[in-house]
Amino acid sequence: MKRLAAIAALAAIATATACGSTGTTDTATAGGVYTTIDGSKQINASAPINPFNPVGSVFSGYNGMALAWPKNDPIDPNQYYPAIASSWTVSPDQREVVIHLQPNARWSDGEPVTSEDVRVSIGLAYTQGGTAYALDPKAAGAAADIQVVDGKTIRITQGANRSSMFLSNLLSTVVVPAHVFGRLLPGDFWSTLKLAQTGSGQAAERAKSRITGLAEKVIGFAPPHDVSAGPFVLERVNPGAALLRRNPYFYNSRAIAPDKVKVLNYTGNEQIWNYLISGRLDNAPFTSVPTAVMERIQEARGSRVVRGYSPVSTAMAFNQAHKPYDNAHVRRALAYLIDRAQVTRIASPEGGTPAATTSGIHAKAARAWLGDGFDRLDPYRVDPAKAAAELRAAGMVLRGGKWAMPDGKPWKVQIHVPASFSDWVSAAKSISSQLVDHGIDATVVTAADYTLYLGELADGKYDVGFWLIGLGPSPYNIFQRLFGQANGWQMFGGRLRHVAPGTEGNWMGGPQVVDAGADGRVDPGELTARLNFASPQEQKQIVGVLARIANQQVPVIQLWDYVNTQFVNTSRYTAFPPDDDESLRLSSGVWMQLGMIKKRQA
Amino acid sequence: MTVIINPEGVADPQASPARTTRATLRRNFWRGVWRVLRRKPSRMAGVVIIVLFALMGIAGPLLYPDNLPRDDNALYAPPSLAHPFGTDFEGTDVLALVVTGARYVLLTGLATAAITVAVGTAIGLFAGFRRGRWDTVLMRLTDMNLAIPGLPLLLVLSTVWKFEGPLEMGLVLGLLGWGGIARAVRSQTLSLRERGFIEAARGLGLPTRHIIGRELLPGMAPYIAMNMLIAVTGAVYAQVGLFFLGVLPFESNNWGVMLNLAVFNGGALTTPAALPYLLAPLLAILLLTLGIVLIVDAMDEIFNPRLREE
Numbered sequence: 001m002k003r004l005a006a007i008a009a010l011a012a013i014a015t016a017t018a019c020g021s022t023g024t025t026d027t028a029t030a031g032g033v034y035t036t037i038d039g040s041k042q043i044n045a046s047a048p049i050n051p052f053n054p055v056g057s058v059f060s061g062y063n064g065m066a067l068a069w070p071k072n073d074p075i076d077p078n079q080y081y082p083a084i085a086s087s088w089t090v091s092p093d094q095r096e097v098v099i100h101l102q103p104n105a106r107w108s109d110g111e112p113v114t115s116e117d118v119r120v121s122i123g124l125a126y127t128q129g130g131t132a133y134a135l136d137p138k139a140a141g142a143a144a145d146i147q148v149v150d151g152k153t154i155r156i157t158q159g160a161n162r163s164s165m166f167l168s169n170l171l172s173t174v175v176v177p178a179h180v181f182g183r184l185l186p187g188d189f190w191s192t193l194k195l196a197q198t199g200s201g202q203a204a205e206r207a208k209s210r211i212t213g214l215a216e217k218v219i220g221f222a223p224p225h226d227v228s229a230g231p232f233v234l235e236r237v238n239p240g241a242a243l244l245r246r247n248p249y250f251y252n253s254r255a256i257a258p259d260k261v262k263v264l265n266y267t268g269n270e271q272i273w274n275y276l277i278s279g280r281l282d283n284a285p286f287t288s289v290p291t292a293v294m295e296r297i298q299e300a301r302g303s304r305v306v307r308g309y310s311p312v313s314t315a316m317a318f319n320q321a322h323k324p325y326d327n328a329h330v331r332r333a334l335a336y337l338i339d340r341a342q343v344t345r346i347a348s349p350e351g352g353t354p355a356a357t358t359s360g361i362h363a364k365a366a367r368a369w370l371g372d373g374f375d376r377l378d379p380y381r382v383d384p385a386k387a388a389a390e391l392r393a394a395g396m397v398l399r400g401g402k403w404a405m406p407d408g409k410p411w412k413v414q415i416h417v418p419a420s421f422s423d424w425v426s427a428a429k430s431i432s433s434q435l436v437d438h439g440i441d442a443t444v445v446t447a448a449d450y451t452l453y454l455g456e457l458a459d460g461k462y463d464v465g466f467w468l469i470g471l472g473p474s475p476y477n478i479f480q481r482l483f484g485q486a487n488g489w490q491m492f493g494g495r496l497r498h499v500a501p502g503t504e505g506n507w508m509g510g511p512q513v514v515d516a517g518a519d520g521r522v523d524p525g526e527l528t529a530r531l532n533f534a535s536p537q538e539q540k541q542i543v544g545v546l547a548r549i550a551n552q553q554v555p556v557i558q559l560w561d562y563v564n565t566q567f568v569n570t571s572r573y574t575a576f577p578p579d580d581d582e583s584l585r586l587s588s589g590v591w592m593q594l595g596m597i598k599k600r601q602a
Numbered sequence: 603m604t605v606i607i608n609p610e611g612v613a614d615p616q617a618s619p620a621r622t623t624r625a626t627l628r629r630n631f632w633r634g635v636w637r638v639l640r641r642k643p644s645r646m647a648g649v650v651i652i653v654l655f656a657l658m659g660i661a662g663p664l665l666y667p668d669n670l671p672r673d674d675n676a677l678y679a680p681p682s683l684a685h686p687f688g689t690d691f692e693g694t695d696v697l698a699l700v701v702t703g704a705r706y707v708l709l710t711g712l713a714t715a716a717i718t719v720a721v722g723t724a725i726g727l728f729a730g731f732r733r734g735r736w737d738t739v740l741m742r743l744t745d746m747n748l749a750i751p752g753l754p755l756l757l758v759l760s761t762v763w764k765f766e767g768p769l770e771m772g773l774v775l776g777l778l779g780w781g782g783i784a785r786a787v788r789s790q791t792l793s794l795r796e797r798g799f800i801e802a803a804r805g806l807g808l809p810t811r812h813i814i815g816r817e818l819l820p821g822m823a824p825y826i827a828m829n830m831l832i833a834v835t836g837a838v839y840a841q842v843g844l845f846f847l848g849v850l851p852f853e854s855n856n857w858g859v860m861l862n863l864a865v866f867n868g869g870a871l872t873t874p875a876a877l878p879y880l881l882a883p884l885l886a887i888l889l890l891t892l893g894i895v896l897i898v899d900a901m902d903e904i905f906n907p908r909l910r911e912e
Contacts, residue, residue, distance in 0.1 A: 270865065273872045290868055292678065292875030342674055346692050419848030422867040426691045429854055433692060436669050446852040448760045 031246070031599055032572060034258035036588050037272060039285035043265040045239045048222030051174045052128060057237045061589025062244050062261055063228035067099060067118070068171035069590050071582040072309055072564075074365040077168045077474040081583065081594060084113060084175045084229060090167055094158065097170055101152040106249035107177050108226065108233040115148040117229075120178040122146055122156075123185045126193060127214040132169035135208050137197045140491065140532050141166045144197065163532045164539075165474055177227045184218050231256045231592055240265055255595045257573065261588075276300065276567050283576070283588045284567040286310065286351070288423055294350045302571030308584035309364050310564035311472030313355060314348075314424070315556035316415065316431065321501035321509030322463045324405060329394035331554040334413075335380040336387035337438050338431055344560040347427035352560035360482045360550035361543070362470040362561045369475070369543045377551040384438055402439045412441050416465040418453035419446035424466045427559060458486070460507045469556060475539050476531040479546050482524070482555050488512065489525030496529045510555050517552065519545045574600050638903045648896025651889055658704040666702055670694045670855075678868055678875050688878035690860070691867055696882045703855035704886070706768045707838055713772020714779065714837030719830045722780035723822075726787025727814055731795055741788065747781035752840070760849040771850075775837050783829050790822050824905025831894045831901075838887060857883035 044055040051058040058064040068080035068088070086102045105113035122143070125133040134142040141163025147155040158166045186192070189211075196207035226234035231253070232244035242263040246256060264281070266272050273293050275281045279300040289297065297303055316338075318325040325331060340354040357379045359366045366374050388398070395406035405411050415432055417424040428444040435442035447453035457465050469481040483489060488498045488506035501509030516522040527542050534542060550556070564584055568576040575598040576591070577583050583591055591597050639645045673679070673693035681688045687696035729740035755778065765771045794800060795818070803813050844850045845858020846865075853859055860883045868876025 268866070270869065270871060273869060277872065290873075290876070292873040293869035296873050346677060417852075419850075419852065422848075422863060425848075425852060426863065426867050429852070430692050433669070433672060444852045444854075445764075446848065446850075448757070448849040452761050 031257050031259035033260040033262050034282050034573060034588065034597070035262045035264060035280055036283045037264050037266055037275070037281065037285070038587075039287075043237060043239065043242055043263065045237050048220070049226045049234055050219070050221050050223065051176060052124060052218050053220070057226075057234055057242055059232075059234075059242065059244070059261075059263055059587070059589065061230065061587035061591075061593065062232040062263070063226055063230045063234050063247075065175050065228070065230045066171070067173050067175060069583075069586050069593075070168070070172065072311075072585045073473050073582060074309060074311065074362070075368045075473055075475070077165060077472075077477075079473075079582070080168075080171045081586075081590070083590075083593065084118070085171065088167070088171070094162060094164065094166060096155060096157050097167055098149070098153060098155045099170070101154075102251045103152060104251040105229055106251070107179075108228045108247045108249055109177075110249055111177065111179060111227075112151075113175070113229050114151045114178070115154040116151075116182075117175055117178045118154050118173070119146055119148055120182045120185060121173055121175045123189055123193070124176065124181060124218050125173060127211055127218050129212070129215075130169070131163070132166060132173070135193075135196050135211060137161075138495075141169060143170070161533075163476075164534070165476065165532065168474070175229060177229070180223050180227050181218075181221065184214065184221055186214075231589060232261050235260075252593060252595075256592050257597055257599045258592070273297065276303065276569075279303065279569055279571060281567065282569050282573050285585075285587070286562075286564050286566060288348065289350045289565065291349045297567060300569065302569045304568050304570055304576070306566040306568055306576060306579055306581075306584065308564045308566070308580045309362070310562040310585065311362050311365060311470060311478075312468055312562045313362050313470040313558050314352070314427070314560050314562070315355075315358070315467050315469045315558045316428075317465055317467035317469075317508060317556040318554075319460060319463050319465075319501075319507055319509050320511070320555065321460065321507075324394060324396065324411065325463060326509070327394040328553050329390040330396065331557070332380075333387040333390035333394070333396075334435070334440075335554050335557045336383045336390065337435060337440070338557060338559070339382050339434055340559055342434070343427050343430045346430045347423045348560055348562070350563075351423075351565050352562050354560050355558035358551055358554055358556065358558040359547040360469055360556070360558070361478055361547060362472060364561070365470070365472050365478070366547065369540060370547055373544055373547070377547065380557075387438065398439065402441060410441065412443070414443055414445045414463055416445050416447060416453070416457070416462040418448075418450040418466075420449055421466075428466065458505045458507050460502045460509070462507070467556060469558065470561070474531075475543050476528060479524075479528040479531065479543070479550075482508075482550055483510075483528040483546065484525070487525065487555065489528065491529060496526060498523075498525060508555055510553070514549055514553055516545060516549050519548065522549060524549050570600065572600055573597050635900075635904055638900050641903075642900075644896050645900040648893045648900065651893030652897060655704060655708060655890055655893065658701050659708040660705075662701040662704050666698050670698050670702065678879065680875075681878050687882035690854070690879050691863060691876075694854070696860070696879050699855040699860060700857065700882050700886050703853070703857050703860070703883070706853065706855075707841065707857055707886075707890075709768035710771045710775070710841050711834035711837040713769050714775040714840075715830045715833035717773060717776025718779045718783060718833040718837075719826055721776065722783025722829075723787050723819075723826055725780070726784040726789075727791050727818065727822075729784070730788035730791025731810070731814055731818065733792075737788070740784070744781045744784045744788075747778070748785070750778060752778045753843070756840070756844055757847070757849055760844065765850050771841055772837065775840050776833075779833065779836065783826070783833075786829070787822060787826070790825065791818060794818055794821055824901060827905075828898050828901055831898050835891045835894050838890060842883075842887060857886060 038059050041055055047053055047055040047057050049058060050056040051064050065084050067085040068083045071079040071081060073079040084101055084105055085099045088097055088099045090097050101113060107113060131141050132143050137144060137159045138161050140161045142159045143156050144159035145157040149155050156170055192207045192210055196204055196211055199207060228247055231247055231250045233247045235243045235245045244261045246259050269287055272284055272287045276284055276297045277300055318331055320326045344352050344354040356363045357377045359377055361369060391403055397404050397408060403411055413435060415428040417428045425446060432442035432444050447456060456462060471477045471481055485505055487508035487510045490497055490499055498512045499506050513521050513523050522545060524546055527546055531539055531542055566584060575596050577596055583594055639649060676689050676693045677691055679685055679689040685695045690696055725740050729737040800813060800817055803817050842858035845856050846861045848862055861880060864870040864876045864880035868879055870876040870880035
């Protein structure tokens with residue numbers, strides 16, 4: 001990657017183009033030019049200024065605005081900072097959400113931001129699909145009705161199949177100006193949508209096709225210039241950088257210190273390291289950094305590291321349809337043999353903490369969900385004796401110092417990782433070395449790129465592969481990584497079904513029902529799906545059961561929990577968020593909206 | 603009892619004249635080789651380097667245990683007596699990685715060179731000697747081979763083929779790289795086939811196989827041999843490059859993998875901590891190339907009498 005950390009892959013960081021200066025003179029005035037990078041995408045100078053385009057020149061928090069910004073809460077996915085939405089109310093049954101827009105919000109061309117803008121944005125979101133904007137009315141958490149109450153208020157109603165993520169999905173809606181993007185929606189769009197959602201037969205199918213058929217048109221739309229409701233407006237973009245100037249109409253313009261923002265492009269982590277060492281960046285979002293490089297970065301004048309919670313963990317996952325990984329004893333044995341502290345020290349010394357155990361949840365969230373129950377999970381400390389006992393219990397045989405399959409055939413553990421994630425590659429190598437030390441023939445096999453890796457993984461070609469888990473804060477999102485589609489549970493049309501291993505993306509191949517000890521025989525996929533609509537109390541109880549199942553059945557071995565390591569430079573600007581701040585995973589643009597980041601006074 | 607030793611240069615009356623002549627030629631050839639090598643110390647250095655690499659390839663892995671020892675507390679350790687090139691990301695001696703990794707690199711290089719030369723020479727000789735339709739077809743085939751963008755094709759191939767062994771790797775690199783030699787050999791063949799000695803051979807009614815194998819090929823052997831050595835360096839660069847890009851299977855002692863991990867995992871281009879890890883395989887590649895270049899220099903003089911500085 002062109003090496004990127006695994007966490008970066010989750011955020012779909014792409015790295016391609018070269019970096020340079022904007023090529024023009026930037027007239028820095030009192031507020032100065034704030035320099036940063038976009039951690040979520042590459043800069044593409046020819047991409048349209050369109051947030052629906054995956055590579056569009058819209059930078060979240062700067063010239064890209066959502067209704068609200070998610071807080072980095074370990075367990076509550078519905079915690080948000082206000083943005084275009086100044087406030088919102090949710091009915092007790094979570095069926096109805098009323099959103100109130102910022103009274104002073106205006107677009108950069110002076111037009112006010114209205115409920116119609118939000119309605120058009122939702123209409124455009126329907127063309128792209130998504131959890132809250134699924135055309136299938138039976139889909140969990142799909143919006144059923146959008147009602148403009150007045151110019152600054154909009155009411156959205158959830159369909160019959162409710163989800164606790166409804167509010168969160170609504171508030172994440174990106175808002176675009178109706179007077180620019182509105183023409184993309186045909187005149188009969190809303191009646192077509194109604195037909196698609198409530199109709200039946202061929203007419204409904206045709207309506208669905210018409211709406212999804214708009215997707216390409218929406219993605220390809222290129223407005224002639226940027227019209228932003230955010231604190232900045234795109235001034236120009238070239239392959240090296242994007243330059244944004246302050247939006248005088250932004251509703252909280254007084255809070256914004258810089259006059260301009262320069263978003264630099266990069267080809268890989270090494271370029272970001274060099275920017276940081278030279279002190280060019282005022283902020284860089286999470287970047288995987290070796291220890292020696294971290295020391296160099298910290299030597300730069302004004303350089304500071306801010307650390308916080310990141311709801312992602314790296315795990316080594318098993319294909320339980322392949323022998324001997326169908327046997328929980330084998331999986332547990334491997335867990336007892338892997339020194340997670342050493343693996344983390346080698347793979348992610350600055351961006352991770354060794355997993356305390358395997359629970360499927362990041363340790364910080366796990367403690368919040370499970371309380372003392374977290375300490376009662378088996379920590380799987382390195383214990384070769386226990387590992388040997390587990391392997392014997394699985395029928396594995398030790399011959400000439402090497403473990404073999406029960407029938408005496410050689411056992412070769414192949415650990416698959418994408419070659420482009422060098423932290424995963426080095427972790428896999430460390431694990432293979434440790435297993436070899438304990439008489440297990442282990443090797444690392446790399447896939448040429450991440451897309452190929454995911455494809456082969458889904459096809460069930462791997463016995464063992466690296467897998468991101470614990471994608472919080474929503475408990476459903478956390479456990480669907482273990483007991484979701486990849487393990488055979490598919491949610492379709494509001495109905496859950498389990499498919500056979502090796503089919504429809506079920507590569508983990510776990511059993512549909514497991515013996516969960518004191519919890520009885522449990523269908524973990526069904527429990528996971530229930531997290532979508534369970535009450536907070538029920539959620540806590542379900543999370544406890546699922547964490548215990550993950551700990552005992554070991555569908556994955558949790559290796560390390562990520563730490564959100566941000567870099568800031570206080571030479572030019574101050575008032576950055578502190579460690580563990582809830583805004584830490586948001587862009588600098590959002591920090592500015594929230595009143596942070598002030599010009600350093602001489 | 604008296605033992606009579608046949609003194610050098612005195613022909614054995616029992617031996618056939620042809621065998622004696624061949625033995626004398628061989629002796630003179632090796633004397634000439636020795637003379638050419640001694641003339642420039644750099645050439646001797648080249649031979650020493652290549653012999654060292656050959657030994658590394660043959661015996662290197664035998665010097666170390668199958669699983670190289672690691673020091674968990676010495677990740678990216680600086681160079682020391684115990685670790686002349688420091689250690690890697692998991693505390694393994696970098697020198698041990700370079701030595702044990704030499705076999706794969708050299709085997710790939712040799713396999714590539716052998717296939718490149720065998721295919722290129724055969725096609726070039728055949729096309730040049732037969733001319734006509736065969737020449738047209740084979741040269742269009744050669745043009746196609748030359749037009750194939752090697753690196754992108756290898757990148758695509760790597761997604762469907764795992765290249766698990768050096769011979770597989772060598773086969774692919776060799777099949778992609780024979781075009782240049784085929785063209786050059788064809789040109790030489792076209793030139794030589796009009797010479798008098800070939801005309802004479804034809805006039806004597808000697809078979810085509812004899813004319814190509816015994817008359818044409820020896821004249822081009824030096825050129826082919828030099829190309830073979832140069833193909834080794836090309837193959838080393840190509841496979842190390844592919845491993846560096848991370849598109850080939852992971853082997854911790856592969857030089858390309860070492861370069862990749864030094865740069866992307868160790869930050870060797872940003873900080874000096876992982877620099878020895880980067881420099882060790884680079885130095886190995888540099889030395890190997892240098893050794894080959896120096897030997898090619900000597901070969902040039904051995905096979906081209908006009909360059910001899912008697």
